[in-house]
Amino acid sequence: MKRKHLLIPAIALAAALGLSACSAAGAGTASPAEAAGDPVVGGSLTYFANTEPPVWDGQRIPSLNLNSINSSIFDTLIAQAEDGTYLPGLASAWEISDDGLTYTFTLREGVTFHDGTPFNAEVLKQNFDRPVNEPDLATVSNGIEENVVVDDYTLEVHLSRKNAALLHAFSTPHWPIYSGKVLSEHSSAELAASPELSIGTGPFKVGEYVKGSRVVLERNEDYDWAPETWEHEGTAYLDEVVVNFVPETQARIGAITSGQADAIDQIPPLNIPEVEAAGLSVLQKDNTGTPYYIALNPNLAPFDDKNVRLAFRDAIDIDGLLQGVYGGVYEKAWSTTLPDTPPLGSFDKSLVDSWEYDLDSATERLEAAGYTEVDSEGYRVKDGERLTLQWYVDSLYSQTDQRQQLGEAIASALKDAGFEVVRTPLDTATFGAEIAKNEHHLADSSRGFADVGTSVSPFTTRSIPTSNGGSGINYGLLSDPVIDEAYEAISTSLDPAVRIEAAQTAQHRILDEGFAVPVYVPKKIVGTTESVHGWKFDAVGYTDSFFDVWLEQ
Template identity: 35%
Template sequence: MKKNNHNDYLVKSVFVFTAATFVLTGCASGSNSLGNAQAEPNEQEKGGDLTYALASIPSNLDPARSGWAVETRVYKQIFEGLVTKLPDNTIVPELATDWSISDDGKTYTFKLRDDVTFHDGTPFNAEAVQYSFDRILDPDTQAGNAYSRLQPYESSTIIDDHTIELHLSTPSVPFLDNLTQANLTIVSPTAAEEYGDQFGQHPVGTGPFEFISLQENADIKLKRYEDYDWGSEKYENKGPAYLDSLTFNIITEESTRIGSLQSSQVLAAEAIPPQNIETFELDESLELLSQNIEGLPYTLFINPDHEPWGELEARQALQYGIDVDHIVNTLYFGTYDRAWSAITPGLLGYDESLEGAIEPDVEKAKQLLENIGWETGADGIRVRDGERLTLKYVDITPNREKRNDIAIMIQQQLKELGIEVEIELTKDVATTIHTNGDYDLYGNSQVNGDPNALIQFYHSPSEGARDTLSKLNDPKVDEWLQAAVTEKDEEKRADLYKNVQQYIHDEAIILPIYVPNYTVGTQKSVHDISFDYLGYPQFNDAYVQP
């Protein structure tokens, strides 16, 4: 048995705390916190009610079933995992106190805290851990990202109330890192059984805030969990949150959200639009935080099952015909970085050689299409064998991070190539994309701290499983991705992921667009909101004081 005394056995990546926090007027950026303009109050003076505006709509606060980052921002305050990760990439205990890993890499043994209770009074113990993970594997749960991140877990053995063995079907280097992610946090077995598939509307965890209510499309109310006193190293405050309450107001309309912050109807708001950044910098009543989000960048996936996108030349024509720099600079005013690869720069194995590898070249794009028989028709749209060259671009509503605007700009750019782009905006992505596969181009991103995230998008699906977004099915890519799961040599593991990125680029599987950036604006009365290693906000140290 290989012993891990908290962090001897770490998943060491080259995670970089990129686009580190920038704050206005005298805030200490090194602490990633807001508003230190006046003398630090003592703990008894800290408190308040924080209202925080969300830019999109959370609908399910069940970690096992949730699929959206906006939901994670809420339920991360309610739930905790066995381990967590610091911005310097160190994995440290959260609900566990220690862990060890067997020599064959297939058994993880966790010692658990014995002083933790769920918000409903249920004791935290090995049974709760076993229940949470087995629930993710249960088909009735309909787990999504959680199911993928829990792999290759297959069962567990309870040694005693506060010791549990997790058994994997195959060795997995990324498994410990995956356990730091919000989808794999521990739920109250009592509440999960009571509420069943409605648990996402009645979440119960062990975190610093407990759930009060959810009004659909309106707000989500949390309050301080008074008995909380087991905060991990990611918090300076290890005890109960300073805030009395934390309310997430759902304000999807951009101008309304910004206006609500400027008028103090809410005290904090996410997704500050790029065009408002300069105004915020000049407004002495406001503070600003910003950080890049690691994982898979916002990426347009090309559907090779639809003609002609199964042909390399057609996909390459999109690579050369779409001016990504122009799109990113126009829409985001330099606040978002251009993406060049299938993963973000902060992840292990990011391939810097891909930066600048493709420059826009409209004439080359046109020639590629002509080479495979697409000739310009009378109305400027290309035709082959009597068929017009059309591309169905599907995107989700509302217009998160101006992604609908990206679709419009690409529609305009591809018209110059003779490609007719039909844009479909939908709220039912599950049916349109995953069930029907009714798209030629569709955008997606994922928050993740390990390049193993590539498996979910680029590995061949197992028999009976649904297609990945890339629809890639190549034994070479599968071999690289599988080898990286068990490779303990960090340099060799990085090289395997570079092989995957090069293949994806050379075969024009995707169009990387931008690295997501999470930006929060607050009134100056708000202090010490921080970010975790993936860019999610944390509130246990936060307080409100004019």
């Protein structure tokens, strides 16, 4: 049956944060079910994803592909509505203490995991205790200090510090809630290695997994606790979803145009006309959070000189590169916070057109920094040393959005200003540790999250990676008191005006000092056949659950 969205205010925090996500039903974000009639139950959807998740545990290494799969396997504690407010998920209600350090969750009763075991406060404690006991998890950053079971269906979460984005964190696939039996019987490494241990409470369960090839999701026939954010009640429409891992772009496109696939992920912008010409639908959704950006390391010469950092930015013709690599489909990012990142207004519109490609300016800045000579190969030289930059690249993401091609184009174009750029690919397991050695000048990243805190966090002292890799995402190793102070306000205040002002302060500081170069606004681009309906994206811009998806027969 169709479900009407009764947007009941979740708690005072939701209103205070002023979170407002782009509608998932907006133009180009979902196929029109109305045009095809009533949803049909049954069928198998074949989906070609561009990569296999490197790790299957969302608390360890969150990734776009993992989120898209996990959102169908695991329910979230909180659900985020299209208008940004929070609604019950596995938690039916919650309260926050006056000091903001204790969250009390009342849990939904009658929920069971795929293995038949019950969901309750003790199991939720097992899940939330993980970052307390495993300091290398990405979720450690949420600041959970202790979890206390009050009764069978009430859990208190005690924080070591205020975290204004905690409810949003609990609404994302970054917090998969595993069966207590799985957590008791298996190690963290085992959870990360295979989705066969991904035993959640969601509308689909893992039926088959072939490493390097595919994962099959089967409908959970016992599912009857969908949150209000979905369009129907009861079980999912589809019998199963077959997710094939196909990194080759043309293979994915060939599969959908030939009828071998019902949907494909990550259509390169230059291939959109080809897909649309075949009579297929192309669904798009801009991300929120941080754009794709290049972080500069100001601790290491020559980037310890502000003139060189700003010269680097001035020397990149971002508009031309985005047109050449993406055909203009991706828009230029003007700030390290993306438009529509909640709370609305966090993105500072005054930064639009505030900087541009200017080779003459780059030359002037480099000469002011002492790079007055040019060697026989056209590179700038100072005191006999060539202006060489080391760019470390996480290989896991190098194929996302054709970033390898874009990065090479950027490196090549920078020679016009006299920069020599050496790109070094590193596997994900060692990337953080190598960054922590402080031997690089550049590293690139993007991070989707529907809360402004995540767009500032990568530039804070607390996010600097440790020597063992850790979970630090500050790839420029930046430690700046102005940004740290702004982040403190963003991460602790429940007043949207305070958070917005602090976010804009951080954005100006990052750009004025040349600590990073925003490049483009990432977006999810999915292709589907005309028989696919009910496809949705979440507020971050990732593919959400397959729960409402159905196939026209």
